[in-house]
Amino acid sequence: MAELTYIQAISEGLRQEMRRDPRVFVLGEDVGVYGGAFKVTLGFQEEFGAWRVIDTPLSETAIVGGATGAALMGLRPVAEMQFADFVSCAWDQLVTVAAKQFFRARTPIPIVLRLPSGGGFSGGPFHSQNPESSFAHIPGLKVVCPATPEDAKGLLATSIEDPNPVLFFEHKHLYRRIKAQVPDERYTIPFGQARVHRPGDDAVVVTWGAMVHTAAEAAERLAAEGTEIEVLDLRTLIPWDEERVLESVRRTSKVLVLHEDTRTGGFGAEIAATIAEKAFEDLDAPIVRVAAPDTPVPFSPPLEKAFIPQVEDVVDALRKLVAY
Numbered sequence: 001m002a003e004l005t006y007i008q009a010i011s012e013g014l015r016q017e018m019r020r021d022p023r024v025f026v027l028g029e030d031v032g033v034y035g036g037a038f039k040v041t042l043g044f045q046e047e048f049g050a051w052r053v054i055d056t057p058l059s060e061t062a063i064v065g066g067a068t069g070a071a072l073m074g075l076r077p078v079a080e081m082q083f084a085d086f087v088s089c090a091w092d093q094l095v096t097v098a099a100k101q102f103f104r105a106r107t108p109i110p111i112v113l114r115l116p117s118g119g120g121f122s123g124g125p126f127h128s129q130n131p132e133s134s135f136a137h138i139p140g141l142k143v144v145c146p147a148t149p150e151d152a153k154g155l156l157a158t159s160i161e162d163p164n165p166v167l168f169f170e171h172k173h174l175y176r177r178i179k180a181q182v183p184d185e186r187y188t189i190p191f192g193q194a195r196v197h198r199p200g201d202d203a204v205v206v207t208w209g210a211m212v213h214t215a216a217e218a219a220e221r222l223a224a225e226g227t228e229i230e231v232l233d234l235r236t237l238i239p240w241d242e243e244r245v246l247e248s249v250r251r252t253s254k255v256l257v258l259h260e261d262t263r264t265g266g267f268g269a270e271i272a273a274t275i276a277e278k279a280f281e282d283l284d285a286p287i288v289r290v291a292a293p294d295t296p297v298p299f300s301p302p303l304e305k306a307f308i309p310q311v312e313d314v315v316d317a318l319r320k321l322v323a324y
Helices: 006-020 044-048 060-072 084-105 132-136 149-161 211-223 242-252 267-278 301-307 311-323
Strands: 002-005 024-028 053-055 076-080 112-117 142-144 166-171 179-182 195-198 203-207 229-233 236-238 255-262 288-292
Touching: 002 006, 002 149, 006 024, 006 044, 006 149, 006 166, 006 179, 024 044, 024 060, 044 053, 060 076, 060 084, 084 112, 112 149, 132 142, 132 166, 132 236, 132 267, 142 149, 149 166, 149 179, 195 211, 203 211, 203 242, 203 311, 211 229, 211 255, 211 311, 229 242, 242 255, 242 267, 255 267, 255 311, 267 288, 288 311
Parallel strands: 024 053, 024 076, 076 112, 112 166, 142 166, 203 229, 203 255, 255 288
Antiparallel strands: 002 179, 142 236, 195 229
């Protein structure tokens, strides 16, 4: 075991996969000599060579198209987008080609797209989005959103092993902000298994990514008032752990769905709809959603803080929910 930051866990996990499997290679803008926009692949080109750590042109379409072609030939590419926002440039290659190839020809496409996402650093509307719900809607894609260093490493190994295209969302605000004890050895974490980040019986917060830590801090504040809130980390959105969510809802009878993505059409709406369909009679209060407003991410730090759900927002919403 070693104490690693979120970004160190991702880097170590990727390095272990490349050492284990010669079919795994990395491609993206500045991933080689520069070591990646956030330095995840720093030193990789020296260890693995320029043919396994490939600096690409500034073309997300070419990156995803090239990764798809390599996967068709039996390789396992891991493509880095410098920011998750830029994956929209590769929409056609990802959504029209990679996601549908198995349905068309029964051909596996084992590609992983590493997507640094989220706000909290005043990156503005082109560098701070959380577009996970857009891709959760696309059959053939898997969507992974780790919240902790240990989950990031284990879920990355699972993603690289998977025969389907996987979108691996890494929240930038977590990169160097959180640390945890991470096993030295290689391990995998199954998709579709939620994790109880904090136990509680008065209500449950269903969330993922950086909002897990926001929810946990809100729960700690309420614990001082005698209210025990469960924080349930989905870890993956496609597939998502419907059974575990419904179990928590039936036990607590009150649920808040929290995400950093904008409210309308966010994945929280899918969760809320499923709860309403399958556990309506177990609810003692309406389902509550806390999410970002339906605007682009502001550049101004005070406006960005108002945009991203804060601990205070979650505390206020939970107080009203518990008192309902």
